Structure formats: structure tokens, C-alpha cells
Amino acid sequence: MPRLSAITPSGPATLGNYLGAIRRWAREGRPGDLYFVSDLHGMTTPYHPQRLRARSREMLALLVAAGIEPEQVFVQSDLLPQLGPLTWVLECSCSFGEAARMTQFKEKSAARELAATPVRVGLFTYPVLMAADILLQGADEVPVGDDQAQHVELARALARRFNGAYGEAFVVPEAVTPPAAARVRDLSDPSRKMDKSARDSAGVLFVMDDPDLLARKVRRAVTDGLGRLEYRPDEQPGLANLLEILAACTGQPVRAVAAGFSAYGEVKKAVTEAVIDELRPLRERMRGLLEDTTELDRIRKRGAMVATDRGAHRLATALRLAGVG
Template sequence: MIRLSGITPSGHIQLGNHLGAIRRWAAEGGPEDLYFVSDMHGMTTTHNPARLRSLAAEQLAMLIASGIAPERVFVQSDIARELGALTWILECTCSYGEAARMIQFKEKSKGQAGVRLSLLTYPVLMAADILLQGAGEVPVGEDQRQHVELARALAKRFNGTYGDVFTMPKAVLPPSGARVKDLADPTRKMSKSARDEVGVVFVLDEPDQIRRKIRRAVTDGGTRPVFSPETRPGMANLLEILAACTGGKPEVLAEHFPSYGALKEAVAEAVIEELRPVREGTVALLADPAELDRVRKAGAARAAERGEHRLSSALRLIGGN
């Protein structure tokens, strides 16, 4: 069964993305699993085209540098023609009411002037991402579950009305990964699109940058490291990061350090070593644009080929071709 996962280039990939998702994709992904850079999803709101293009290339390089097989990755916009055609077919299957009641559309469009139509139709594009590749499972968080359910509803409706073309996808919650919080504000998740980057460790940060950010991390007072997520969230965050990088248990690791300073140094070194091979591999790929372009074109060709028969069948059955 094909599992499909995507990552949107809304910012540089950070430690939470790596520990919570990408590292797991590389280690646990099955031979049919697919991973893509969803750069077209990043066009639904105001954005800088050059930055989007650069981030998409960076994320593709990082997925490969993390150990995901090149034949399992592609960039969404490289198959824009196929996705555009299937999105139109699915829009002709979807009602306005179905699109308008998506929770993310309601939240993101609330109080905004000049909301882009793409924000409304984006879930249909996501359905096209899923259905074109024949994905049976889509690991998503709760915020995206409704979109996968729409893809399933559209697949069922199309198959029942015109003919059996699409695999029926289902949303699955991914395995619980590392819950990495912002180092400066442990009440919120570490985010690649955070406005204030002082508490965010990016995968491509240099070692000295990582050390500085971790040394400045919030530690909630007290005298010794203690793992207490409810009362000491900053300290708990550091211990969970260390545990994710070393394979230990945060409550046990807390007992090994006599001071905050010693713990922070250990966390910094563990993070640096965890990210080193990914950072070096990504930098090397970005420095060889010809190789990265070759990998990217091959990924696009495979993605288009995987979906070709579904797209042509859907177009013929709905009245095209």
C-alpha cells in the first residue's frame, strides 16, 4: 500500500520537522511510500516566488540527505500539468459547500480582504495529490484530517458516478514523534514559519548557531534539571530533545546533570551530531545543482508516470479525451 506524505516549503526545515517526521520517514518508510515537496500549497497566500523556489530545492535536497531514497521523492510543481488537470476533474465532482466548510479555509479567511480563490480550492488540489499517486494511506495531523476525508468522498463519488478509477484513501495519524517546543517559548511548537527565530533550531544552522540558541533556551528557574512538563516546560523540552537525539528517557537523563549549563552543553552537542550528516549532505547536493536537477527530473517523471493511467481514465470517463 502506498503512503503519501508531503512537506510545504513555508520556511527552512527545523529540528522538530527532522525529529518528528523526516527522520522517521527515512528510517521507517516502506518501499512504496512517497514523499513530496508541496510547493504549490505554498502559493495559496502571499509569498515570495524566488524564496519559495529556493526553499523547495532545499527541502528536496534535505529529504534525500536524510536517507530517503531519491526514487521516492518529487516536487509537486514539477507535475503541475497532471495535477492541474486532475484538480479540475475533481472540482467538477466537488460542491462549493464541501470546499467552503473546510475548517482551515474558515480560519484562514476570517477577517481577511482579498482572500485568494486557491485557499478555497486548495483541499481539492490536495485530493489530486493523493488520488493521482494512488495513495491508500495519508499520515496527517488532526488539522489535515478533514482534507483527506474530502479526498475520500470525492474518490467515492467519482468511482460511483463515472467508473472505478481511484484508490479510496484514508487518513492515519502518524506515530508519535518528538514534540519539540520553541526554545524561547516552550508553550508553542517549534515552527519553520516562526517570525522570531531565536528559539528555532534549523537543520542548516551552523554548530555555533545551534550552541548559542540552546544556551539561551528558557529553563523555568530552579536549581537542578528536573523532568516536569507541566511545571517546567522549558527544561522538559531540552530533556525531550536530548532523549530524541540519544535514545534515552528524559526523566532518566535529568538525573545525569548537576546543572542547567551542563545539560545545555549536552543537548547542543547531541543536536549538532544528529543534524551534522543531514546538513553536510544537503549542502553538498545544493552545491551540485546539476545532480539535484537530475534527481528532481527523474522524480517528476516517475510521479507523472505513476498517475498517468488514472488521469487519462478519469478524463475519458468524465467526458474528455
């Protein structure tokens, strides 16, 4: 049962991206699984083209550096010749009401309107593009968090509708909840997740941050004045976040790591050391790939060929059944 997962280059990769998803993909991935950089999804809000291109390469390097097999990774825009026609076919199977009900669109468009900035049509239609990503590759399972589960449901509805109206072309995917992973929160505000596109990066640990910067950010992490070294996420979210990061980096149960300290400063020192040790080899492998542009280009081209070959028959079938192929 092949799986498909993606990461959007909306900002530099964070410790949360790595511990919460990418490291798990590398450890638990199976033959036939695919992982991609969803750079087209990064165009739904204002962006800088050169920065998008650079971050896409950085994300690709990260996936490979993390240990994912090179032939299992690709960049979404390299499949534009396939995704373009398939997205149009699916848009012609999707109702306006279905697209308008997407919670992410409603939330993000409301924020745009509040800020008096234009809402892009791509923000409205990108769940259909996401459906094309999934259906093109014939993924049986799509591991997603709660914020993306609705989009997988749309992909399921469109696959069933097309298959029923025109003939069998698509696998109907299942949204699956990944195994519990690190829940990394912003060090400055533990009420929000560690976000790669956050405007204030003071509480965000980026994978490519140097050790001194990582140390400064951890030292400034919000804790509390209770003085109790216990794992209590509801009452002490800042401390709990630090303990969860330490547990994820060291592979120990979170309540076990909490028992070994007598002061908040000790916790921060241990977290700093663990994060630096966790990210150092990853950062070195990423730098090597980013400096070896020939090798990274080769990996990218190979991944695009694998994904293109895998989706070719499915796209041809869908276009023929839709009456345009």
C-alpha cells in the same frame, strides 16, 4: 500499501521538521512510498517566487540527504500537467460547503481578515489540490497530524463520490496517525511548535543553522525558576522541550535523560552537543547536493518521471470517465 507524505517549503526546514517527520520517513519508508515538496501549497499566502524556488530545492536536498531513496522524492509543481486537470475534475465534484468547512481555511482566512490582508482563493481550494496529490498517486495511506486529517477526509469523500457517480478511478485513502515522534516546541515559547514560517526565529533551530548559532539559540531557551530537573511537560514545558529534543537526538527515553543532570545549564550544553552532532552529517550531505546542481536536477527529474508514470493511467481513467478524456 503505499504511503504519500509531503512537506511545504514555507520556510527553511527546522529541527522539528527533521526529527518529527523526515527522519522517520527515511527510517520507516517502504518500497512504493512517495515523499514530495508541496511547493504549490506554498503559494496560498503571500510569497516570494525566487525564495519559493530556492526553498523547494533545499527541501528536496533535505529529503535525499536524510536517506530517502532518490526515486521516491519529487517536487509537486513538476506534476502540474497532471495535477491541473485532476484538480479541476475534483473541484467539480466538491461542494462549496465542504470546502468552506475546512478548519485550516477558516482559521487562516480569519487571521488574514484581522490583518486586513487579502484572502487568496487558493487558500480556499488547496484542500482539493491536496486531494488530487493523494488520489493521483493511488496512496492507500496518508500519514498526517490532526491539522491535516480533515483534508484527507475530503479526499476520501471526493474519491467515493467520483467512483460512485462515474466509475472506479480512485483508491479511497486512509488517514493514519504516525508513530509517536519528537514533539519539538519553540525554544522561546514552548506553548507553540517550532515553526519554519515563524516571524520570530530566535527560538527556532533550523537544519542549516551553523553550530555557533544553534548553540546561542539553545543557551537562550526558556526554562523556569523551579530548579527541579524532572520531566514534567505541564508544569515545566521549557525544560520538557529540551529534554525531548535530547531524547530524540540520542535515542534514549526522555525520563532517562532527565535523570542525568543537576542544573539547567548542563541540560542546555548536552542538548547543544546532541543537536549539532545530529545535524552535522545531514547539513554536509545537503550542502553537497545543493552545490552539485547537475545531480540534484537529475534526482528531481527522475522523481518527477516516477510520479508521473505512476499517476498517468489513473488520470487518463478519471478524465475518460468524467467525459473529457
